[in-house]
Amino acid sequence: MERNNFGWSRFHAYRVFDEFVERFVLNRKSYVTRHDKDLDFEAAFDEIHSVFSEGYDDSNETFDNKVERQFAEASENSKIVFANVEYLWAMPVQNIRPTTKQSYAERWFDDKSEINTSDKFFFETPHTIANAGIWYLQNKYWELIALLRVLSIISSGSGALDHVSTKRRIAEVCYSAIYEGGARQGRFAVTKVCGVHSALMHLSDPEKFESIISESHKKRIASVFEHVISDRRDITCREERIRLIRKRLYDEYGDEGDPDSKYRWFFYQDNIKPLWIDKKGISQQSNASIVDEVAREQAALDCSEEEGLKETISTCRVYRSAKLAGQAKQRDEFTCRACSFSFKKKIVHVHHLDPLSERLSPRKTTLDDLVTLCPNCHYLAHFWLRKSDRYKNLGELLKKLQSSLKAVSVGVHD
Numbered sequence: 001m002e003r004n005n006f007g008w009s010r011f012h013a014y015r016v017f018d019e020f021v022e023r024f025v026l027n028r029k030s031y032v033t034r035h036d037k038d039l040d041f042e043a044a045f046d047e048i049h050s051v052f053s054e055g056y057d058d059s060n061e062t063f064d065n066k067v068e069r070q071f072a073e074a075s076e077n078s079k080i081v082f083a084n085v086e087y088l089w090a091m092p093v094q095n096i097r098p099t100t101k102q103s104y105a106e107r108w109f110d111d112k113s114e115i116n117t118s119d120k121f122f123f124e125t126p127h128t129i130a131n132a133g134i135w136y137l138q139n140k141y142w143e144l145i146a147l148l149r150v151l152s153i154i155s156s157g158s159g160a161l162d163h164v165s166t167k168r169r170i171a172e173v174c175y176s177a178i179y180e181g182g183a184r185q186g187r188f189a190v191t192k193v194c195g196v197h198s199a200l201m202h203l204s205d206p207e208k209f210e211s212i213i214s215e216s217h218k219k220r221i222a223s224v225f226e227h228v229i230s231d232r233r234d235i236t237c238r239e240e241r242i243r244l245i246r247k248r249l250y251d252e253y254g255d256e257g258d259p260d261s262k263y264r265w266f267f268y269q270d271n272i273k274p275l276w277i278d279k280k281g282i283s284q285q286s287n288a289s290i291v292d293e294v295a296r297e298q299a300a301l302d303c304s305e306e307e308g309l310k311e312t313i314s315t316c317r318v319y320r321s322a323k324l325a326g327q328a329k330q331r332d333e334f335t336c337r338a339c340s341f342s343f344k345k346k347i348v349h350v351h352h353l354d355p356l357s358e359r360l361s362p363r364k365t366t367l368d369d370l371v372t373l374c375p376n377c378h379y380l381a382h383f384w385l386r387k388s389d390r391y392k393n394l395g396e397l398l399k400k401l402q403s404s405l406k407a408v409s410v411g412v413h414d
């Protein structure tokens, strides 16, 4: 439906993941190193569990020093399996350098030529899937336990799985870990939030799961842009909600010429990122994105281009008419309908009562869809519109604005 001609396999991360699943998960051969022997997964998971999980070391030493000590007596079989697991953890993320990724594998083997070296294995953006955030690195121990858990479940499954069902199964196990608390039991039990689950879901089914690894990023995006899908409260799956948010925001913020940003880096574009990623907390992120929303609405309404011309350029854009906005201002006598603010027929905004209806099914705006508001009230209108669809109704909106103005006494203009 929305695929167009976008090909995920254009990027190493997706190709490598497919090969990894084929060679390591299904055929039990090392992927990141050149060892050709058949790997004994059960023996490896047992040994890794005893030296790495049970031998958990919470000292301040570096991760590298710890694992070298923990695996000092371990079999080559276990080291090869662990090297592949660690590779899969590091492979898709932007914020670990290729040389660092390679050094992880190299530390296990005296003969460094055993390690695959081409940049197909160790690559940078745009071939990675996302920036994993700092948590992914700091939480490395648990991320690896989570990964070991997923791989040990997949490989202990009964019956021979094929490539497609293996990937589907990986996505299911990860989904359950994130949303159903499915990782808390078993040999490699995990109670922490692990980004690797999101990374694996996306790699397994990029059409269905967004290329966002960080749990806190997903949380913020779902919260800041919640209003964009306020008509779809029936969708409860957060993954699906974020996917729909991206699709809808794309109409306004997207770059038609750049499929990468449409499918892979959308929320990290320069015009989207500042609206949600700030560390100042959810409320300030909402503020930033409301201000942007209002500015975009004004720009569209003040646009003096001919409507017909715009329609021929793009059929999915929102069409608005400067003429209609002018009529609304005349009708409302250049005065804010909520607080009566008026200044020399200037500083008045035209607000569209239901901006979303246009976005969903492009239609012609009528005068009844528009109301003039001062910048303050306009900001508040969008604030309330995010809380409830009720404020698409003019009467409800004006009533709410008037009572909010009283409550915060910001309505003093002259």
Ligand SMILES: [Zn+2]
Pocket: 336, 337, 338, 339, 340, 341, 373, 374, 375, 376, 377, 378
């Ligand atoms: Zn006002």
Ligand SMILES: [Zn+2]
Pocket: 294, 297, 350, 351, 352, 378, 381, 382
């Ligand atoms: Zn508005």
